[in-house]
Amino acid sequence: MPTGTIGCVSAAVEVVDLVKRYPKSPTNAVDGVSFAVRAGEIFGFLGPNGAGKSTTIGILTTRVLATSGIARVAGIDVLAEPVRARSALAVVPQRVNLDRQLTARQNLLFHAHYHGVGKAERERRAEELLEQFGLGDRGADKVDRYSGGQAQRLMIARALMHRPSVLFLDEPSTGLDPQARLFVWDRVRDLRESGVTILLTTHDMDEAAELCDRVGIIDHGRLLALDTPGALTRTLPGSAYLDAGFDGPAPELGGLAGVSRAEQSDGRVRLYVDGEPARLIGSLASVAAASGRQLVDVAVGQASLEDVFISLTGRGLR
Amino acid sequence: MTAVTRAPAPARATRVFAAVLWRDVFVTGRELPVFLAQVLLQPLFLLFVFGKVLTSIGAARAGYADLLFPGIIALTTMLTALQGTALPLVLDFSFSREIEDRLLAPLPVMAVAVEKMLFATLRAVVAAAVMFPLGYWILGSLAIHPAGVPLLVLGIFVGSLLGAAIGMTLGTFVPPSRINIMFALILTPLIFTGATQYPWPSLHTLRWFQVVTAFNPLTYVSETMRGAIVPDVPHMSVAITVPVMLACTAVFIWTGMRGFRRRALD
Numbered sequence: 001m002p003t004g005t006i007g008c009v010s011a012a013v014e015v016v017d018l019v020k021r022y023p024k025s026p027t028n029a030v031d032g033v034s035f036a037v038r039a040g041e042i043f044g045f046l047g048p049n050g051a052g053k054s055t056t057i058g059i060l061t062t063r064v065l066a067t068s069g070i071a072r073v074a075g076i077d078v079l080a081e082p083v084r085a086r087s088a089l090a091v092v093p094q095r096v097n098l099d100r101q102l103t104a105r106q107n108l109l110f111h112a113h114y115h116g117v118g119k120a121e122r123e124r125r126a127e128e129l130l131e132q133f134g135l136g137d138r139g140a141d142k143v144d145r146y147s148g149g150q151a152q153r154l155m156i157a158r159a160l161m162h163r164p165s166v167l168f169l170d171e172p173s174t175g176l177d178p179q180a181r182l183f184v185w186d187r188v189r190d191l192r193e194s195g196v197t198i199l200l201t202t203h204d205m206d207e208a209a210e211l212c213d214r215v216g217i218i219d220h221g222r223l224l225a226l227d228t229p230g231a232l233t234r235t236l237p238g239s240a241y242l243d244a245g246f247d248g249p250a251p252e253l254g255g256l257a258g259v260s261r262a263e264q265s266d267g268r269v270r271l272y273v274d275g276e277p278a279r280l281i282g283s284l285a286s287v288a289a290a291s292g293r294q295l296v297d298v299a300v301g302q303a304s305l306e307d308v309f310i311s312l313t314g315r316g317l318r
Numbered sequence: 319m320t321a322v323t324r325a326p327a328p329a330r331a332t333r334v335f336a337a338v339l340w341r342d343v344f345v346t347g348r349e350l351p352v353f354l355a356q357v358l359l360q361p362l363f364l365l366f367v368f369g370k371v372l373t374s375i376g377a378a379r380a381g382y383a384d385l386l387f388p389g390i391i392a393l394t395t396m397l398t399a400l401q402g403t404a405l406p407l408v409l410d411f412s413f414s415r416e417i418e419d420r421l422l423a424p425l426p427v428m429a430v431a432v433e434k435m436l437f438a439t440l441r442a443v444v445a446a447a448v449m450f451p452l453g454y455w456i457l458g459s460l461a462i463h464p465a466g467v468p469l470l471v472l473g474i475f476v477g478s479l480l481g482a483a484i485g486m487t488l489g490t491f492v493p494p495s496r497i498n499i500m501f502a503l504i505l506t507p508l509i510f511t512g513a514t515q516y517p518w519p520s521l522h523t524l525r526w527f528q529v530v531t532a533f534n535p536l537t538y539v540s541e542t543m544r545g546a547i548v549p550d551v552p553h554m555s556v557a558i559t560v561p562v563m564l565a566c567t568a569v570f571i572w573t574g575m576r577g578f579r580r581r582a583l584d
Contacts, residue, residue, distance in 0.1 A: 022584070055584075063421065064584040083331070087424045097415035101345040107419075113337040114423035116330065158419070 011072070012166050012197035013037035013060060018069035020055050020221075028067070029055045031221030037199055037214075039165075042192050044212035044229075045201040046305075048313050052221040053201045054170070060199070061091045061168055074165045087115060090159035094170040096151045098143040104154050105130065105139035108161050115162035122161065129157040133187065149180035156187065160196075167191065169200040173207055185211055205306040215305070219313045233303045234276065242277040243299040244269050244284055251291035256283060277301070334425040335433060341420070342437040357398040357445045358452065361390045366456050368515060384461045385551045387453055388543035389514030391446055395474050396536050397509070398445040399481030400488070402438030403574070407489030408497050411581045421582050431578035435482040435571070442478035466546035469556065473546055476563050477539035483570035484535070490577025512536025517544055519552045535566040 013036065020030040030052045037043040047053040058064030059071050062082035071078045074088035099107050105126050112122035130139045133153040138146070146154060152172070159167055172188070173181040188198055188211060202208050208215050209229040216226040225232055234240065244250070250269045253262050258280060261272040273280060277300045285295045346353050369383035369390075410417035420430050454460045492500045511527075511534045518541050521528035531537045541554040542563060 058584060061422070063582075083424050083426055086422055091418075091422055093415075093418065095415060097418045099341075099416045099419065100414060101416070102341075110337070110341050111419055113340070114334055114420060114425075116333055116337075116424070 010039045011036040012039040012041070012074060013043070013199055014070070014072040015056070015060070016070040018056065018059060018071055019067045020052075020059060020064060021067045028221050030059070030066075032069075033218065033221070033223045035216055035223060035226055037166075037197055039197050040192060040195050041213045042188065042198045042200070042211055044208040044215040045199065045218060046203075046205075046208055046215055046309055047201075047218035051219045051313070053218050055221075056218070057091075057168055057170060057199070057201060061089060062086055087162065088164060089166045089168065090162065090164035091168045092152075092155045092159050092170065092172065094174060096148075096155065098146075098151060098154060098158070100142070100144050102143070103140050104135060104143055104146070107143060107154065108158050111158045112161040117162055125161055129160055133157045134183070149176050152176060152180070152184065153187075156184070160191075164196065166197045166199065169198060171202055171204075172200055173202070173204060181207075205304060205309060209305045217309060217312050224312045225308070229305050232308045233305060240273045240275070240277045240303055241301045242271045242273055242280055242284070243301065244271065244295060245297040246288060247294045247296050249293075251288055251293050253284070253287060256280060256287065331425055331429065334423050335429055338420050338423060338425065338430060338433050339437060342433070343440075346437075346441065353441070354445065354448060357401065357441070358394070358448060360397070361394045361449060362452060362456065364393070364515075365390050365453060369457050383457050384548050385517055385544065386515060387457065387460065388547040389512075389516075389540045390453070391449055391474070391547070392477055392536060392540040392543045393509065393512065393514045394449050395442045395446045395477040396481035396484075396512070396539055397505075399438045399442035399478040400485035400505075402441045403434055403482050403485030404489040404492075404500075405497070407434065407486060407578070407581075408492065408494050411490070412494035417582075427582045428575060428579065430582070431486065431575050434578075435479065435486060435574065438482035438485060439475070439478040442481060443474055446474045446478070461548050463547055463549055466549060469542065470546035472560070473539060473542040473563075476560075476567055477542070480535055480539065480563060480567040480570060483567055483574045486574030487570050487577055490574065490581045508534060508536060513540040517541070517551055518554050535563070535570075538563045538566070 015036070016034050018030050018033045019028055021028045033052070033056060045053045045057070055064055059066045060073055060078060062078050062085055066079055073085050076085040076088055078085040099110065102110060108126040108129060109122050112125065117125070126139070130136050133156065135150060135154060135157070138150065143151065143154065156169075156172075169188070172184050176184065185207070188200075191198060200212070212229060214226065214228050215232065217224045217232075227235070245268045248267070250264055250267055253259065253269055253271060256271070258274055259271045260274055263270045263272075271277070271280065271284075281298055284298070288295045365383075365386065368378065369386045372378035373380055373382055407417075417430070421427055423430075450460065488500055488504065511531045513521075513531050513534070514536065518528065518531060518537055521531065538554070538559040542556065542559040544551055544553040545556045545559065
C-alpha cells in the first residue's frame with residue numbers, strides 16, 4: 001500500500017487516513033487515503049468516476065467535511081482552520097462558475113477583493129493575468145460571451161489573483177481544443193516554475209503522463225498506486241515488451257529470466273517482460289547465437305499509463 | 319514538516335464580509351431601475367386596483383385604501399426580501415454556481431449566508447421606502463401617524479429580515495426542479511392569506527379563514543404596519559404581532575442557515 005511518505009521534503013498537501021462517509025451511504029466515499037504532495041510538484045489524481053477523487057479534493061478545498069483523518073494544505077489543517085486554509089489555496093472547478101453578472105476583469109478584481117488584496121495590487125495583477133492568459137483584449141466583456149476555453153483560462157487567472165501556494169485543478173483540459181489544452185499545460189508548468197504546487201484530477205492519461213511529476217490512482221475510495229508516471233508503467237507486471245526479429249525461425253526463448261510470456265508470429269517474437277525490456281537484449285542475442293540464429297531487429301515497447309490505470313481499476317463501466 | 323507559506327496573511331473577516339456585500343450592492347446598484355420595477359410592479363398594481371380603482375367605482379368604501387396601504391408595505395418588504403434570497407440561491411447552488419467563489423473566500427461559510435440575508439433585507443427596506451412616495455402619488459393622500467414611525471421602521475426591518483430568512487429556507491430546501499411548483503404552491507397562498515388586503519380582526523365573521531391567516535407570518539407584519547400607520551383601524555395588538563414576528567424570524571433564520579450550510583458544505 002503506498003503511503004506517499006516524502007520524508008523531510010516540505011509537503012504542500014498532506015493527507016493521512018482520510019475517511020469520508022456520506023449520510024445514508026453504506027460505504028466510505030474516501031476510505032483511509034494517505035498521501036503527500038511536495039511543494040512545487042504537479043500531482044495528478046486519477047480515478048474512474050465516483051472513485052473518491054472529487055471528494056478528496058472537496059475535503060482539501062474545505063467544501064466537504066471529512067468524517068475522520070488529517071488533511072493539511074500549506075501546513076494548515078483544513079478541517080480545523082478552513083478559513084485560514086482558503087487563503088493559501090485556490091480551486092479551478094471543472095464546471096464554469098464565473099460570476100455572470102460581472103465582466104472578466106471584474107471577476108478577477110472581486111475575487112482578489114474577497115481575499116483582501118489591496119486595490120492597486122489587484123488592479124495591477126488583473127491586467128497582468130489577463131495578458132498572460134491571452135485575454136488582454138477581452139477584460140471588459142461579460143463572461144457569458146466567453147467560449148469554454150476562454151472561461152477555463154479566466155478561471156485559472158482568477159484562482160491566481162490571491163497568489164495561492166496550492167492550486168487545485170479539476171479536469172483542467174476536459175472539453176478544450178488541442179491548442180487550448182497545450183496552452184493550459186504550458187501555464188501549469190510555468191506555475192510549477194514559480195513555486196506553486198498543483199494538484200489536478202484528470203481522466204486524460206496523456207495529460208497525466210505529460211504533465212504530472214507523480215500520479216496517484218484512486219478507486220473505491222482507496223489509493224491503489226502512487227508514483228511517477230514512468231515508475232508506474234515500469235512496475236506494471238508483464239506490460240513492457242520487446243519485439244525481436246531473427247534471420248530465420250525464432251529460437252525457443254521462454255526460459256529467459258524476467259519474461260512472463262512469449263508470443264510468436266511470422267518469425268518474430270514478442271516477449272512480455274517484467275521490468276526494463278532493453279536489459280534483455282544482451283541475453284536474447286546470446287540465446288539466438290547459441291541456436292545458430294542472428295538477432296536482426298529489436299523494438300522496445302512500454303505500457304502506457306492507461307494500461308496501468310485499467311489494470312488497477314478494471315474494465316467495468318462506472 | 320515545514321509549511322509552505324507564500325500566501326499573504328489572511329484578510330480580516332470584516333473586510334472580506336464587506337467585499338462580499340459590496341459585490342451584491344455593485345451588481346444590483348448598476349441595475350437599480352430594473353430592480354425597482356421587478357419588485358414594485360406587483361404591489362403598485364395591487365395598490366392601484368384595490369386602493370384607487372375599486373374605491374373610485376364604489377366597489378370598496380372610501381377608507382379602504384388607508385387600511386390596504388400598510389398591508390401593501392408589509393407585502394413589499396416580505397416578498398422583495400424573499401425573492402432576494404430564494405431564487406438566487408436556487409440558481410447559485412444548482413445552475414450558475416456563482417456563489418462558489420465567495421464560499422471559497424477566507425470567511426466562515428455561514429457569514430456568506432448572513433450576507434445574503436442582510437443584502438436581501440437591504441433591498442426590501444429600499445423597496446418599502448420607495449413605496450411611500452409612490453403610494454402617495456397613486457392614492458393622492460397617505461395616512462401617516464407620526465407616533466407610529468419607530469414601530470413602522472421596526473416592522474419594515476423585521477418584516478424584511480423575516481422574508482429573507484423564509485426565502486433562504488425555501489431556496490435551500492426546495493430542489494431546483496421544483497422551483498416553479500414552489501412559487502405556485504407557496505407564494506400565492508402566502509400573498510393572499512397574509513392579512514395584506516384586510517385587517518385581521520375584521521375576519522371574525524369568517525372564522526375559519528381567520529384561523530388560516532394566523533398561521534401566515536405575513537399576517538403579523540401586516541398587522542404591525544397597521545398598528546404603526548393607522549392605529550385607529552382595529553388591528554391585532556402589537557404585544558402579539560411584534561413577539562410573533564420576532565419569533566418567526568428567529569425560527570426561519572435558523573432553518574435558512576441550516577439549509578444554506580447543507581448546500582454549501584457536503
